[in-house]
Amino acid sequence: MKALSLRDALGECCLTHDVALPADRIAADFAVRFAGVPATSHTRPEPAVRYTATGHAIPVLLGMYGDEERVRNWLPGLPERSTVDSVAKLLDQRAEPEHVTKAQCQQQVSSLAALPVLRATPRDAGPFLTMGLVHAGEALSVHRMLVLDDSRLAIWMVPGRQLLALYEKNKKLPVSINIGAPPAALVASALSSAILGGVSKLEIAGALAGAPIAVAEGVTQPVRVLADSEIVLEGYLDGSTADEPPPVSLPEFLGYDGDARAGLPVITVTAVTTRHNPVYQAVIGPGREQSVILGLAGALSVALSGTDDDWRLIDDLHFSASGGGMLTLNVAIRKKSARDDERLTDVARRIFAQHRFVKLIVFTDPDVDLRNPEDLWWAVTTRANLGTDCHAFGDFRPLPMDPSQAPDWRGGHGGTTRTFVDATTPFALNTQRSFG
The missing domain is CATH 2.30.110.10 (Electron Transport, Fmn-binding Protein; Chain A)
Known part of the structure; x- marks a missing residue:
């Protein structure tokens, strides 16, 4: 062959x-x-x-x-x-x-x-x-x-x-x-x-x-x-x-x-x-x-970044074209216990630390099609309250090609934060669901 x-x-x-x-x-x-x-x-x-x-x-x-x-x-x-x-x-x-x-x-x-x-x-x-x-x-x-x-x-x-x-x-x-x-x-x-x-x-x-x-x-x-x-x-x-x-x-x-x-x-x-x-x-x-080339390779790179129990929560990964195949990462999570509700923070922090171009992570359940923007935003709309389910980390290096991270953005409010959104269903509420 x-x-x-x-x-x-x-x-x-x-x-x-x-x-x-x-x-x-x-x-x-x-x-x-x-x-x-x-x-x-x-x-x-x-x-x-x-x-x-x-x-x-x-x-x-x-x-x-x-x-x-x-x-x-x-x-x-x-x-x-x-x-x-x-x-x-x-x-x-x-x-x-x-x-x-x-x-x-x-x-x-x-x-x-x-x-x-x-x-x-x-x-x-x-x-x-x-x-x-x-x-x-x-x-x-x-x-x-x-x-x-x-x-x-x-x-x-x-x-x-x-x-x-x-x-x-x-x-x-x-x-x-x-x-x-x-x-x-x-x-x-x-x-x-x-x-x-x-x-x-x-x-x-x-x-x-x-x-x-x-x-x-x-x-x-x-x-x-x-x-x-x-x-x-x-x-x-x-x-x-x-x-x-x-x-x-x-x-x-x-x-x-x-x-x-x-x-x-x-x-x-x-x-x-x-x-x-x-x-x-x-x-x-x-x-x-x-976006396609970088995204396909990026998903493999993130999956290769760990082998422990935290990483085994990951059911799939997809980089959105809207983020150039590098900045916006969608992650499907398959929870096995109520403890898994609290593990997404550590997963996100590790991804940001090892993959410096990633700026935004959206965690979803496995029933959400990561490659479908409408399905993804449906999950963000119905399974996340952004006041409590949106989390940010500071002190990361800025990305020069992203204008929002420049020092003069919005009158000096540009920054080096990285953000994740938890658009997953709490484990206690999804036990009656069947995620295929």
């Missing part, structure tokens, strides 16, 4: 073919016509759309991950519900990458200029790679990368990420950048490395795919590439730095403009290779794609 590639997944999709547009207009067209929350106010799955970028031979693919059910169907090993037992089984099924002789990318193109790299808005600092899966050592992660010229990229690495730690140890670090990587590898890349405790993300990707992920040796650098990618860049972090032109870089996953960064590490690109008739995959910044 072979792990599903992006090309395989494309064969299962109903692609929308659009007219040719300049590369700097494609993202705006997708946002208006196809994107869902939080790029627009439309709650809808996104179709997979292929654009022809004028002046480029390689088409652009957007929206591929914009439908959670579609992505789930590509990952046979993904648990239906995220629980202690289901993620333990996932770890047991992890598969070592399969080393192959040659990658699918055998055609070498002239330079980065051959790629139809997008600008999401006219305010962007420049054209950004947004779906390049960076692989170096055991690090596997997606970063925004600004195209500086035909052979150089500036990369933003969030502090605490595995790739940045490798770079700080070795200023000349070989990397591969895999565009159009297998879906299982892309979802696994968003898992928390700290939670995995040394388990390789590519091994987890193999478990999600139900088959090992194929890797091959690079042609110009001592680095592995994901063999079934559409486009592969090889290069190295060389110790030099560059600035993103201010005032803004590109829209973040929540829909707000990100700040331009100074002193970003530079990747010197030594090869750009493609497979036959490749597609260039991107995301537009705000939009459902990132």
Whole structure:
């Protein structure tokens, strides 16, 4: 059995073919016509759309991950519900990458200029790679990368990420950048490395795919590439730095403009290779794609965060697209005794402490569909009195991309609190219910 590639997944999709547009207009067209929350106010799955970028031979693919059910169907090993037992089984099924002789990318193109790299808005600092899966050592992660010229990229690495730690140890670090990587590898890349405790993300990707992920040796650098990618860049972090032109870089996953960064590490690109008739995959910044990828991986990461009795209360986890797949977490709780009514505070505090992007947790009973906003808000309306069932913790680090946590929010009332809502039925009142 072979792990599903992006090309395989494309064969299962109903692609929308659009007219040719300049590369700097494609993202705006997708946002208006196809994107869902939080790029627009439309709650809808996104179709997979292929654009022809004028002046480029390689088409652009957007929206591929914009439908959670579609992505789930590509990952046979993904648990239906995220629980202690289901993620333990996932770890047991992890598969070592399969080393192959040659990658699918055998055609070498002239330079980065051959790629139809997008600008999401006219305010962007420049054209950004947004779906390049960076692989170096055991690090596997997606970063925004600004195209500086035909052979150089500036990369933003969030502090605490595995790739940045490798770079700080070795200023000349070989990397591969895999565009159009297998879906299982892309979802696994968003898992928390700290939670995995040394388990390789590519091994987890193999478990999600139900088959090992194929890797091959690079042609110009001592680095592995994901063999079934559409486009592969090889290069190295060389110790030099560059600035993103201010005032803004590109829209973040929540829909707000990100700040331009100074002193970003530079990747010197030594090869750009493609497979036959490749597609260039991107995301537009705000939009459902990132929310789906981050949310699926985030639910697994939270489930992997504990194994004790508190964690065994968790019946399922789901990150809402409205929170960008990171800030708003819905948790179904299956209580077994009246004591469980009092344990949600400890569960919430531990989640906030281990997953710093989580801002709001809503606890529900198992009969509530966590993926249905109307059902979720029905539970909040009928099973919570917010005066007593809404709880806040202070003294957490602020998230720069969330305006409400800025110091000047509401006249200086921005803050670093984290909040949970208990929308569960008290155990004494639910004994006559049957939660399936």
